[in-house]
Each structure stands twice: as C-alpha cells, then as structure tokens.
Amino acid sequence: MSTVFPKPTHDHGRCVDDAMAEAERACREGGARLTPQRRQVLAIVLESHQPIGAYDVLARMNAAGGRTAPITVYRALDFLMTQGLVHRLASRIAFIACSLPDRHETGGGGGQNAQGDGAQFLICGDCGTVAEMTDRRIETAIRERARTAGFIVSAPVVEVEGTCPNCAGASDG
C-alpha cells in the first residue's frame, strides 16, 4: 500500500518542522519573503492534516487576544498558495498545507504554481484527513480526454471524497 496517507502514529512535530524548514528554503531560493505573519499562518495550516477554514486560521491567530482581520489571513494564504506551500480545497472551502516539497517552485522556472496545479487530493469524509499525490496516470487520462474534446487544460482540480485507510480499518475489519 502506498504511503500517501499520513499515519496517525507519525511524528507530527518533525513533520511540521521539516515542512517549515522546506518552506523557508523554497522562499529564500525563490526570493519570496516568508514574513513572521505568513510563517504563523503556515504553521497553523500545518498543525493538522485536515483542511482548515480561513476563519478558523483567523480564530487561532486571535486566540491570544489579537485583532487580526480576515483579509490579513486571506493575504497570507494567497501568498502561500502562490509559493505552492498551501492548497485550497474547493470542495471543502478550506486550506491544506502542501505535502510534496519537491513541488515548491523556487523561481520563474517551469510551471505556474497557483492552484489546481496538477495535484490530486484524497479527502476522508470520516476523519477529514487529506492525502496529496501527483499521479501521472490520472493526469494523463484527464489531459488526453480533454485533448480529444479539443480542450486545452490549464488547471485540473481532482478532489476525491471517500474513506481513508485508518477509518476503513477501524470500522470495516
């Protein structure tokens, strides 16, 4: 079985630390400014492998008596999405940290990294956990079918609702 799903037993502290370090590196190399506020938002989104709503991010930021406005959170999220560090899940109206570090474009390189971006998401309807992957076969199938229809693909959105291995194992056998 593939390892796309984060195991409940994984070392999440390290998982977060690694992601933050990777984000620092990617921004530095790309000449983007990962300011304290943006870093804070990224840290909050990284806290769990479930998607988080913008207003939930906001609530966490203001938990200690802050006065941050919604727009501030959206600006930070927009920045992080531009850097490929965060994705927006349209089907959930929520945000999730990118879990594929090799996809943080560090400059004016090849593909744009806005959203959609070719990644696919498996979303557990039970626990909410999200697995991100880039399956070449899925992407190829979409691109070729689109081509047959005379359609030029720019951003495929693939978000699959279902049951993750942990939840399936807990109830099914």
Add this chain to the structure above:
Amino acid sequence: MSTVFPKPTHDHGRCVDDAMAEAERACREGGARLTPQRRQVLAIVLESHQPIGAYDVLARMNAAGGRTAPITVYRALDFLMTQGLVHRLASRIAFIACSLPDRHETGGGGGQNAQGDGAQFLICGDCGTVAEMTDRRIETAIRERARTAGFIVSAPVVEVEGTCPNCAGASDG
C-alpha cells in the same frame, strides 16, 4: 474530436426543451415531484451552458418583481441535485444543468446521485462554457490509485479549468 462541448451554433431552444422533457420523465418515473418552482429553477439553470450562481438564479426569479428568498433557491437546487438534474461546481461555487440524461437515476437503483457522482467537467476559463463527461479511463485511474493508497472512493470531483475548442480556435488558429 468528441462532441462534449456544446457548439455555439446548436439549437439551444430544443436543447432546453429536450432537457426539460427528460427531467419530467425522470422525476415521474422516480416518484419525485417536479413542482412549478423547481421547474422554474431548472429552466433558469438550463438557460446557458455556463454555470450560474444561486444568487443569480434568485435574481432571475425576482426579475419580474417576485419576493423569493435565497433559501427557496437552495432548496430547489438541492432537490435538482438529488435527482441528478443539476450539478454543483465547487471550483466555481456555481451550478450547471446535467447534460447526460442517461444519468438521471429514476428510483432506488444502483448508485447514489448526490453530487460528485463520477462525472467530469471541463470548464472554459475564457467563455465559461462547461462540458460534462463520464470518462471511464479517468475514473478508473482515480479509483485504482485510491485503492493503492487504501482509500475507498465515494465521490470523485474532477473539474478541469482550461480553454474550450471555440475559444482556442478564435485566438490560436
């Protein structure tokens, strides 16, 4: 080239009439009540091959001085989605009429027809036109990859942003 994209020259009046007749039939056979209000909402959504927002549907209903409330539109849309007559495009936060009549389940048959539903959507970022299709290869690729991850698929959402043949032809060739 496949025919998934509605041609600008097609007889849209007939296109709408056929869809309405099909909807009547599907509801009758399934024992669902296609009331005048629901019929009106469906007609509005069918008016174009671009997705329409719930509040735009509302505006059309109230154009002639009505006093319909948002909840009314959402209830009608929910009903139509249950019947498989309308789909919600998460990436656009908007609704589009189903263009695959064979997918209007007419009873307690096999699959559920809520949303997601296995269909794939090609959305033109230029003119907004949407093509709906059910490509077995895309669905298989998703299901098999999910299976590899130990994930049980219930509702795959595939919404592909890009450029439709009409718009590509207008600017590219």
Add this chain to the structure above:
DNA sequence: CAACAATTTGTTATGTTGTAACATTTACGC
C-alpha cells in the same frame, strides 16, 4: 544617512454564499 520605490500590513466596511428555525400552505392516501 536621506530619499524614494516597492512590498507588506492595518483598518474599516461591505459583498457574496449558504443555513437555521419555525410558521404556513399544499398535495396525497384513506
């Protein structure tokens, strides 16, 4: 350092999308 430009953040207000809760009406079976 001073002066300037560009980016980031703050502040206020508002637009857009979607639902909760409860009353009333309408359609259907007996």
Add this chain to the structure above:
DNA sequence: GCGTAAATGTTACAACATAACAAATTGTTG
C-alpha cells in the same frame, strides 16, 4: 373531510471573501 407528509414562506443569521485606502516596513540608490 381528515390526518400526514412534503413543499413553501418568512425572518434572521452564519460563514466565506474582497474592496478601498492609510500606514508601516523593507530594500535600493546616491
């Protein structure tokens, strides 16, 4: 007709997102 279930009306509100403009910060250049 009468009771029940489904559909609709009414009011209020929750959740998601952005516009517009001011202020502060950062980086650059002389």
